[in-house]
Amino acid sequence: MTNATRPRGLHVQTWGCQMNVYDSARMVDALAPLGFTLQPAPEGADLVVLNTCHIREKASEKVFAELGRLRRLKEARAAEGGRMLIAVAGCVAQAEGAEILRRAPYVDIVLGPQTTHRLPALVARADAGERALLDTEFPAEDKFDHLPEEAAPQGISAFLTVQEGCDRFCSFCVVPYTRGAEQSRPAAAVLAEARRLVAQGTREITLLGQNVNAYHGIGPDGREWGLGRLIRALAELPGLDRIRYTTSHPRDMDDELIAAHAEVPALMPYLHLPVQSGSDAVLKAMNRRHTADEYLRLVERLRAARPDLALSSDFIVGHPGETEADFEATLALVRRVGFASAFSFKFSPRPGTPAAEAKDQVDEPTKDRRLRTLQAVLRDQQAAFNAALLGRTVAVLFMEPGRHQGQMVGRSPFLQPVHVQGPTTLAGEIRPVTITAIHPNSLAGRLADAAPAAEAA
Ligand code: SAH
Ligand code: SF4
Ligand code: F3S
Secondary structure, three states: OOHHHOOEEEEEEEOOOHHHHHHHHHHHHHHHHHOEEEOOOOOOOOEEEEEEOOOOHHHHHHHHHHHHHHHHHHHHHHHOOOOOEEEEEHHHHHHHOHHHHHHOOOOOEEEOOOOHHHHHHHHHHHHOOOOOEEEOOOOOOOHHHHOOOOOOOOOOEEEEEOEEOOOOOOOOOOHHHHOOOOEEOOHHHHHHHHHHHHHOOOOEEEEEOOOHHHOOEEOOOOOEEOHHHHHHHHHOOOOOOEEEEEOOOHHHOOHHHHHHHHHOOOEOOEEEOOOEOOOHHHHHHOOOOOOHHHHHHHHHHHHHHOOOOEEEEEEEEOOOOOOHHHHHHHHHHHHHHOOOEEEEEEOOOOOOOHHHHOOOOOOHHHHHHHHHHHHHHHHHHHHHHHHOOOOOEEEEEEEEEOOOOOEEEEEOOOOOEEEEEOOHHHOOOEEEEEEEEEOOOOEEEEEOOOOHHHHHO
16 A cells, blocks of 8 residues: 555544634545545544634634643654654644744644645655645635545535635734635635535535625626625525525625525525624724614614524624723613624734734723623523524424434524434434424424324334
8 A cells, every 4th residue: 555545544623713614624625535534533643633713812822732732642652653743724823833833843734724725745745754844825826726526525514615814904803814815716616516515415505704795706607796696596506405604794794695685595594793892982993894883774674684584793892992881882782683692702912913002901800891791691682582482483404313312403594403302314304393492502392293103203
């Protein structure tokens, strides 16, 4: 057997956003021809890839903690006469680059989010004895033009990156620096990938981009397509039942996309639309380029288009300059909108971003208190949203067996996990489920179209 096809173990650990999940899956596909197959733990692996996130300080720190652990595994492997390669990919790799090789000299490969397609070549060079390989440039060629032809099935619900990078430069955010300038994939490439996913059993696709609704790819007709147009084309693929997209910027929500929410049944009634703050002063300092009122009017238009639309958001508390009154404005906005779910964070100063340099930083105890207050309100809203479904029947796309015997888990249109007692053959089916109980992180229900005897089976 040649070196290239010798069976080898690959362990991949992924942090951060869904785009990293997507990139990890592509790296696994790209490494398969070299004989690599995935294994669930790093012990005994021939290659460990850490696909990292730089968005907040804690996320980055975790990488170095994990590297310390891998170093011991690598040494143990070497003591047995084997060799474990360690690769650091993703946004920490992009931001820290050579610093990683300095702090953790046992790392073999450092590659950025735009050079994931070069990983097999880097591994081959490491196999040949080269050390400390660094590839974090923004290459002229596009990683999407180098997607492997063979790809493992991505499951019933799959991610599909349509847009990468960001030109918005929010005051606090590293993404424009780690992912680079905004670029959209051609619509034909997206449609081809979606067709392949559907042929492999995918029923739901979540379109991904750091600023996905800024999508402006070239269409097969030679014109620029917005996300609304792309969604309409995807909705025509037979077998693709559900479409979602994330993450959107309020300023990039155009009429065509809002209309798609009204007119495309496959587009699910759940939208993640980060607002970050409800204070105009803070929104301005954040360079978000919209006011709280503009956000509220946008929400009204979206709900007019799709009355059952569930909204989710991201919030940052304690951005530099945030006063108590600013924070109150955020709470007021939250109460006005009513969110089905939300993510909220304490402002984390990121090196190189304007907000990190600002003089008027908010102290930690204040950030802690505001986060607790905000999260309590958001938690109540989520609980109320879930509770309102009790006794109602919703369409659930089933994915996989649950933790308990005879249990199957799927997702409601509003992205809530729903579990029922039912056969494994439910996987990939959309069935009506009557919600019978509300748990903190999921809903329980029973199949509304099954005879009681069949259910018990
Ligand atoms: N593209 C998305 C967000 C990407 S990052 C958007 O435009 O909204 C995901 C979330 O992380 C952000 O929405 C923000 O709420 C949070 N975040 C980003 N940078 C942060 C920082 N420096 N400190 C705290 N939270 C941050
Ligand atoms: Fe970051 Fe999103 Fe702002 Fe872009 S739009 S800079 S990804 S928070
Ligand atoms: Fe993190 Fe990079 Fe995504 S910083 S959130 S992995 S774009």
